[in-house]
Amino acid sequence: xxxxxxxxxxxxxVLAAMLTAPMLSGCSETDDLSDGGLxxxxxxxxxAKADAFEVSVNALVDASVELRASLAVACYNIxxxxxxxxxxxxxxxxxxxxxxxxALCTAAxxxxxxxxxxxxxxxxxxxPPRCQVNASAQISxxxxxxxxxxxxxxxxxxxxxxxxxVSCEGTCEGSVSCEGSASAxxxxxxxxxxxxxxxxxxxxxxxxxxxxxxxxEGDCSAENAEGQCEGTCTGTCRGTCDAECxxxxxGTCTGTCxxxxxxxxxxxxxxxxxATCTGGCDGVATAPSCEGELTPPTCNVxxxxxxxxxxxxxxxxxxxxxxxxxxxxxxxxxxxxxxxQMPAIIAVAAKxxxxxxxAGTVASSASDLGAELTGSLSCAASYGADFAAQVTASANASxxxxxxxxxxxxVSSSTAG
Numbered sequence: 001x002x003x004x005x006x007x008x009x010x011x012x013x014v015l016a017a018m019l020t021a022p023m024l025s026g027c028s029e030t031d032d033l034s035d036g037g038l039x040x041x042x043x044x045x046x047x048a049k050a051d052a053f054e055v056s057v058n059a060l061v062d063a064s065v066e067l068r069a070s071l072a073v074a075c076y077n078i079x080x081x082x083x084x085x086x087x088x089x090x091x092x093x094x095x096x097x098x099x100x101x102x103a104l105c106t107a108a109x110x111x112x113x114x115x116x117x118x119x120x121x122x123x124x125x126x127x128p129p130r131c132q133v134n135a136s137a138q139i140s141x142x143x144x145x146x147x148x149x150x151x152x153x154x155x156x157x158x159x160x161x162x163x164x165x166v167s168c169e170g171t172c173e174g175s176v177s178c179e180g181s182a183s184a185x186x187x188x189x190x191x192x193x194x195x196x197x198x199x200x201x202x203x204x205x206x207x208x209x210x211x212x213x214x215x216x217e218g219d220c221s222a223e224n225a226e227g228q229c230e231g232t233c234t235g236t237c238r239g240t241c242d243a244e245c246x247x248x249x250x251g252t253c254t255g256t257c258x259x260x261x262x263x264x265x266x267x268x269x270x271x272x273x274x275a276t277c278t279g280g281c282d283g284v285a286t287a288p289s290c291e292g293e294l295t296p297p298t299c300n301v302x303x304x305x306x307x308x309x310x311x312x313x314x315x316x317x318x319x320x321x322x323x324x325x326x327x328x329x330x331x332x333x334x335x336x337x338x339x340x341q342m343p344a345i346i347a348v349a350a351k352x353x354x355x356x357x358x359a360g361t362v363a364s365s366a367s368d369l370g371a372e373l374t375g376s377l378s379c380a381a382s383y384g385a386d387f388a389a390q391v392t393a394s395a396n397a398s399x400x401x402x403x404x405x406x407x408x409x410x411v412s413s414s415t416a417g
Contacts, residue, residue, distance in 0.1 A: 045302060048145045049369055050383045052308030055141065056362050057390040057397075059315035063355060064397040067348050067404040069093030072101040074344035075108035075411060081337040082111035098403040105407035109414040115334050116415075122328040122335075124342065124415045125205075127248075129350045131319040132289045135159065138313035142297050145305035153298055159290035165276045170283015178261045178277050188253045188261030197246050198255010204237050205325035206247005214239010217332050238327050248325045304365040311362040314355050322346045338415070348408045352401065359398060366391055 072093035079087045087107050090096045116122060135155045156164060172178065178188060188196065196204075204212075212220065215228055218235010228239070236247065245253070253261065276287075294313070296306070324342045326335040370391075373383055 045145075045305075046372055047383075049302060049305040049308065050373065050387065052141055052145055052305045052312070053362070053366065053369055054386065054390055056308040056311035056315065057394050059312045060355075060359060060362065061393050061397045063315040063351070064400040064404070065094055067351060068096065068098060068101050068400055070344045071348055071404055071407050072096045072104055074341045075101070075104040075407070078108035078337060078341045078411070079104060079111045081341070082108075082115055082334065084111050098400050102403055102407050105411050109410045112338070112411070112414040115329075115331065119329050119331050119334070122326055122338075122415060124338070125325045125327070126342070126346055127323040129319040129322045129343075129347050130291050131317045131350055131354050132165070132291050133293065133313040133354070134316035134318075135288075135290045135294055135313060137316060138294060138309045139297075141309035141312055142299070142301050142306065145301045145309060155288045155290055155294070156285075158294040158297070159288070160292050160295075162278065163290055163292035165278050165289050165291060166281055166285040167287045168277050168281035168283055168285050170281060172277035172281055178257070188255060188257035191251070192249050192253035192257035192261045196249035196253035196255055196257050198253055199243060200241055200245030200249035200251055200253050200255075202240070202249055202251010202253075203325075204239075204241030204245040204247055204249050204251075205327070206236060206245060206249075208233045208235075208237035208241035208243065208245055208247070210241055210243015210245075212237035212239050212241050236332075248323050304369050307358075307361045307365040311355075311358045314358040317351065317354055319347050319350050322350075342412075342415070345408050345411050348404055349412070352405050352408070355401070359401065363394065363398070366394070 069090075069092060072090040076087055076090055080089075084107050087104055088100075090100065090104065093101070135158075139154065139158075156166075188198070192200075196206075200208075207218070208216070209232065211231060212229045212233035215238040216233035216235055217238065218233055220229035220231055220233050220235075222229070222231025224230050229237070232243075233241070237245075245255075249257075276289075293310075301309075322343045324339050324346065326338045326342075329335055370387065373380055373387060
């Protein structure tokens with residue numbers, strides 16, 4: 001578990017200043033438009049780069065909408081859940097403007113601050129989300145960029161072994177990590193960093209049917225002089241639980257885990273059902289995914305085309321929901337509200353860290369690509385108007401992403417009091 005005082009967000013570049021649409025009015029005397037289509041270099045390398053840029057821009061725009069919507073809904077739920085009746089329900093958040101999203105998050109921040117001032121500081125611990133890039137899309141895109149068709153190497157080859165995750169029909173061997181989900185718990189006999197159903201030898205933030213040495217928000221069979229539970233707790237334990245736990249466990253879990261179960265030593269374990277694992281797989285490994293960047297392809301791919309493919313993979317990344325545990329407050333409703341809504345705030349920050357550099361790289365490649373398109377009449381005729389529109393869309397998406405970074409930072413900072 002990580003302790004959250006305030007989320008550190010990387011600086012997301014503002015593409016509006018970097019993406020300047022070139023005037024696609026130039027042409028080359030050697031261009032051939034007699035057949036009405038693209039010819040020569042434009043038909044191959046340039047058209048591939050233009051297509052890769054378009055796909056990456058579309059993915060960037062979608063990501064900006066996704067982040068804004070997620071924040072708007074979470075911030076509304078926090079503000080309204082903590083008693084602010086002035087906020088307006090954003091629905092699913094997808095049609096909301098940046099300014100409205102920022103206003104909701106400002107209201108959420110104010111509501112959190114007011115509660116902390118009234119009841120005291122809190123501690124926010126969380127299991128960080130795992131973000132998987134769309135590696136399959138990146139590899140397919142790179143194959144289109146390489147007109148010589150000699151790109152080789154799949155996800156399992158180009159992903160760092162420690163970041164490669166697979167479904168293993170057999171047993172995972174070595175330094176193993178089983179990754180469960182809300183619908184598919186993984187067997188765990190190691191350090192579980194999410195919700196654990198079984199024996200928790202650590203801090204349990206959920207339902208404990210054993211001895212709780214902290215505050216029990218339920219039935220407690222024995223209390224100390226300070227009113228803390230030192231007996232059997234059948235509700236939510238905000239301290240150390242030494243028996244059956246059905247909530248978040250930041251210690252060693254023996255049972256099943258819906259998050260990441262890191263085995264403490266070299267081991268052999270079965271990650272059953274839909275749970276996935278890292279480490280060696282003694283059996284059939286399927287559905288590989290990568291939680292980091294792919295190494296560069298072995299083929300000769302143009303840098304600008306590669307930037308578009310890499311951007312698409314990161315903009316389309318999917319992140320597992322983080323698990324949040326709030327301690328230090330006697331207000332169960334306040335804790336429950338933050339535990340339910342802060343995962344969305346943290347997930348946005350994780351996605352921003354992943355896409356920030358990629359957004360800047362795509363931005364810088366736009367200038368070079370625009371100059372190349374300008375030099376070809378056929379390319380300018382085919383891509384000019386669309387390319388200019390894509391540059392504008394990228395700039396607008398960048399402004400929205402910057403707004404999301406600011407809003408998520410404001411809310412997470414307010415939890416530090």
